[in-house]
Amino acid sequence: MKYRQLTKEQFESLHIEFAHFLATQSIDVKEWKLIKKEKPEIAEEEMNIFSDIVWDDVLSKTNYLEHFSKTSVNLFKCNAEEIQRIAIQVKWDVDLLNQEGFEWLMKNPLDNSVDIFKGSKPYNPKRNEEIFDLIEKGSAISKGEIFEYFSQLIK
Structure with a gap:
């Protein structure tokens, strides 16, 4: 992980973007709930990857x-x-x-x-x-x- 994981509040405000991100990984809502429950380390990794993408986007636009x-x-x-x-x-x-x-x-x-x-x-x-x-x-x-x-x- 390059930066830090987004906070719960940040994830909540970006829930639509996160859902799109998961969809690009072929993960739907049902599967995401299953992953969080049965494979929390994979869920954590997906959240970390998404966090880095968001941070990179924000930081690249920061002047x-x-x-x-x-x-x-x-x-x-x-x-x-x-x-x-x-x-x-x-x-x-x-x-x-x-x-x-x-x-x-x-x-x-x-x-x-x-x-x-x-x-x-x-x-x-x-x-x-x-x-x-x-x-x-x-x-x-x-x-x-x-x-x-x-x-x-x-x-």
Whole structure:
């Protein structure tokens, strides 16, 4: 397994897609119930394969990630060959996790208490695996507006 198995909630929200996946394996509902009951290891393997397919699809379409903490923000742009990062650190007691703190940062990005760093690096080991690792560590997929805003600001 390349990633991790989808959660129960994720499987439930993708139940139609999972049913189609099982159908491509020539497994109908009746047979799936039998497999789960009599061969749980095969059921587990089918769920793992489906999870990897879903994760690969989501990760391949991911272009931006963001990770917020109380006083810092990490913004990522996921290109084909490399990942770009903008790291923002606020040096006073602001809470970027609440609306007021976030709005302060967006209105005062060039304040003396704000440090902004930009860098990039090739993926290690592979693009989707690195993006998955960042998601597992708390990053969220985004549309990239905040990344692009700060990228223009620090040109």
